Structures are given as C-alpha cells and as structure tokens.
Amino acid sequence: MTTDQLIHQIKIKKSFLCIGLDVDLNKIPVHLLKEEDPIFAFNKTIIDATHHLCVAYKPNTAFYEAYGIKGWQALEKTINYLNENHPDIFTIADAKRGDIGNTSTMYAKAFFEDLEFDSVTVAPYMGKDSVEPFLAFENKHTILLALTSNQGALDFQTKKIENQELYKKVLETSKTWKNSKNLMYVVGATKAEYLADIRQIIPDSFLLVPGVGAQGGNLNDVCKYGMNNYIGLLINSSRGIIYASNDNDFAEAAASKAKELQEQMALELNRHL
Ligand SMILES: O=c1ccn([C@@H]2O[C@H](COP(=O)(O)O)[C@@H](O)[C@H]2O)c(=O)[nH]1
Numbered sequence: 001m002t003t004d005q006l007i008h009q010i011k012i013k014k015s016f017l018c019i020g021l022d023v024d025l026n027k028i029p030v031h032l033l034k035e036e037d038p039i040f041a042f043n044k045t046i047i048d049a050t051h052h053l054c055v056a057y058k059p060n061t062a063f064y065e066a067y068g069i070k071g072w073q074a075l076e077k078t079i080n081y082l083n084e085n086h087p088d089i090f091t092i093a094d095a096k097r098g099d100i101g102n103t104s105t106m107y108a109k110a111f112f113e114d115l116e117f118d119s120v121t122v123a124p125y126m127g128k129d130s131v132e133p134f135l136a137f138e139n140k141h142t143i144l145l146a147l148t149s150n151q152g153a154l155d156f157q158t159k160k161i162e163n164q165e166l167y168k169k170v171l172e173t174s175k176t177w178k179n180s181k182n183l184m185y186v187v188g189a190t191k192a193e194y195l196a197d198i199r200q201i202i203p204d205s206f207l208l209v210p211g212v213g214a215q216g217g218n219l220n221d222v223c224k225y226g227m228n229n230y231i232g233l234l235i236n237s238s239r240g241i242i243y244a245s246n247d248n249d250f251a252e253a254a255a256s257k258a259k260e261l262q263e264q265m266a267l268e269l270n271r272h273l
Helices: 003-013 030-034 038-050 068-085 101-114 128-135 166-174 189-201 219-226 250-272
Strands: 017-020 056-058 090-097 119-122 141-147 183-187 207-209 233-237
Touching (some): 017 250, 038 250, 068 090, 183 189, 189 207, 207 219, 219 233
Parallel strands (some): 017 056, 017 233
C-alpha cells in the first residue's frame, strides 16, 4: 500500500487507529483453545469485529514466534486473511529486525515477499547498511525505531553524542539514506513531549505511535504535537483493545474500545483538517 492510499483510508474511515494483534494464549477466551488454531481464530474474530474502525493491524511477531511453528503458521494465516479480505488495511510486522546487509535482505524478503506485509519495524542500531536493504522494496515501508515508549528509551536514545540526542541523530541520518521516502518512524505515545522537536526534523513522515492505553500515553497530546498536514500518525493500541474482555463478548468489547479511540480520532481529524 502506498502512503497516499493510507492517507485516503484515514480520511474515509476518520480513523488512524492501528490495532495490535499480540495474542497471548493465557489471555484469550478459554472456549477458543478448543479450536484447531486458537491464535488465528482469535485474530479473525477481532478483525471481523473491528476492521471498519481502524486502518492498520500490527501483529508483534514475538507473540507468534513464542508458539513455534504453530505460531508462525497463525501469523501467516492472519496476514493472508487480511490481504485477501481487507486489501485496504495497512499491515505492520512488528519484528524489530536489522542485521548486516545480506541478512537484512533476507529479513526484508521474509516480511515483504513471503508474508506480504506492507511494512516492518527495524532497529537503527547497526546503521545505514542494515536498513537500506529494507528500503529497496518499492511500496513497502520500513518503520525505524526512533524514540520508543519504554522507560529504557532514556538509557541511550535521549543521550547526547556529539552534542545531539541519539534519537535526533537517527532521524537526521536516516533521511540521507537511499530510498528514505520509504521510511516511517516509531515514537512512543509516552514521549509526546518530544514530538514537536521530532516534527522539526521529519515534518512529513508517518509515525507509528504505540503506548496509548496500557502504557499510559495520551492520544490528544500525541495529536496536538505529532499530526502533520498529511495526518502522519498511526496510533496503536494492542492489549487495551484485544483483551477488553476475555469472555464470550470479547469481540464486542474489542469493537467498543476501538470505537472509543476512533471517535476521539474523528474529532482530532475534524479539528485538524
Ligand atoms: O516503542 C515501542 C515499540 C513497540 N511497541 C509495541 O507496541 C505494542 C504496544 O502494546 P500495548 O498492549 O498497546 O501496550 C506492543 O506490541 C509493543 O511491543 C511498544 O509498545 N513501544
């Protein structure tokens, strides 16, 4: 999916919500455990109940890798289900990859060609030659970790090197890389106070913003400082939506939480556009 198509979907749906599909078998309704593939059964039900309220889904691959081959198969079924039934939805593999060049190329092939995700999250720590192999894929997006939502972000990302905070150096340097138009960035909702500075460096890029809900980030603050002329935001909520209930009503409860966020987003879009 191109960025223009994503923006179009945001305008149609009045939503820039990304729903995180972080499936934990200890948290899903017990009746689903009897299904042949409980992870996919859970995801399909959540997708069927919420796809009209969001523009993106983000499975975090850790939650699939943890279940071995069955988990990976459930991930494959989930992305295939999305691509076949909802081609207008932007898909994110939250895998946080990045390695020496030839290895990064194989990661990129795995997520862009084999699984056919629209985007993958990538760590910037190994630098240009570890990220450019992802950027080489046309109409695919590399979502670079810039300033993450966790407390440990302050250990390195906000520390100064050569008189500049590391996350700012990541933003500025990454703009010089080949095919940098294919970059988006992760900025935690818990770091909303940094967004004005971030927008000075990357005014036009899309930001994937996790950390509302369970981690305490505030949607209004993110919109106030992070929205740009192209909207430029995908705000993610995972546990706050998919585990709104662990009973028979889990799909309705998820849809209701997603609708709460979508309605706040519609207000923000009306204010902004
Ligand atoms: O800085 C980051 C980068 C990634 N994440 C991921 O997003 C979701 C958040 O889940 P919630 O349940 O809504 O807290 C999860 O997959 C994280 O690994 C992040 O939180 N922060």
